[in-house]
Amino acid sequence: MKLMFASDIHGSLPATERVLSLFDQSDARWLVILGDVLNHGPRNALPEGYAPARVAEKLNPYASRIIAVRGNCDSEVDQMLLQFPITAPWQQALLETCRLFLTHGHLFGPANPPPLAAGDVLVYGHTHTPVAEKRGEIYHFNPGSVSIPKGGYPASYGMLVDNSLRVIALNDQQVIAQVAINP
Template sequence: MKIAFISDIHSNIHALSAVMEEIEKENVDEIYCCGDIVGYNAFPGECIELVDKYVKASVRGNHDHATINGDTIWFNEYGVAGINYCRKVLSDEKIKFLESLPTHLHFNREGIKFYIVHGSPRNELFEYIFPSTSEETFEEFSISVDANVVVLGHTHIPMKRKIGETLFLNPGSVGQPRDGNPKASFVIFDCKNKEAVFRRVNYNIEEAKRAIIDRGLPLFLAERLDLGI
């Protein structure tokens, strides 16, 4: 069984469509999302529709959460602009979809226990767990979470860390990568051989940038897509 994990789509329908096309070629059995379907970019509604159609389940990210309740106290000006835009353009039906998202998921596939969360097991929406995060922190999570594979989002940076018997993954970001590589990122986990393979996909960044500018979102949100920051 193959499982694709995606994260941090951030309303980038051009990137999400390219990723979904690539996943379709890989004979993947299920797709899971680690949150932040919306925010920053120009097409939150379209991204929700695609996730609802093709993704087995998604957890809630901090931008999804803020789009629901309007609380932007923890966000910088670019995050606030994206959230306010989402709250303006999304229908009540789309907001209800975001409200339905849990803050974490547990499931078992072929004897492998998975745990999915946007931030971390101790702060599900807001804590950043980077590849450079201390081994002690990962050890704490490996003890506190009953899972063989823990999949996180939020940082927009791909990650693979093995601590004891627990594998920690971050798929990276579909819609706003921050590792210096502008290509959309995701990861496929093969349950048979217990291997995780990261993939990067080109998409039409120019169209995504144009849409951001046309809708009056901050110019920096368009410029950063070229840079992968």
């Protein structure tokens, strides 16, 4: 199965358009959005091309192919603009060999992980910094942010292809981080 991950869009229209273009080219079955879809939040500067209503218009045609979780900047008002659910604090995706626990990262994350079994993957955003690594018996995967990257990293997204999780730079497609999920 092929999955694409985007996190921390924060209402950036150019980032949304780039993500959707890459999604169309990727042959991924699902676009997993890890929260903070429309609003920039009070601690962030406005991202380039801030246009939350337009972002919703761009994402809505993909509603049947989006799995999303609520971020700390998402609200019930945002849900009124979006045609796919964003109010769940977490989701799970079951693969043949492991479980992906999908969350934004502010409720469950590396400092407060949910109960996971050996080989499961904690997939989160929130920090705006990419991670693809195994910590103990659990994999950690953060695709970074498509609009407001931090830590000197470029804007990025994630892909799951076969058993490989990759964080990829949004503009030049360079792999920033990757980890193989071992069955």
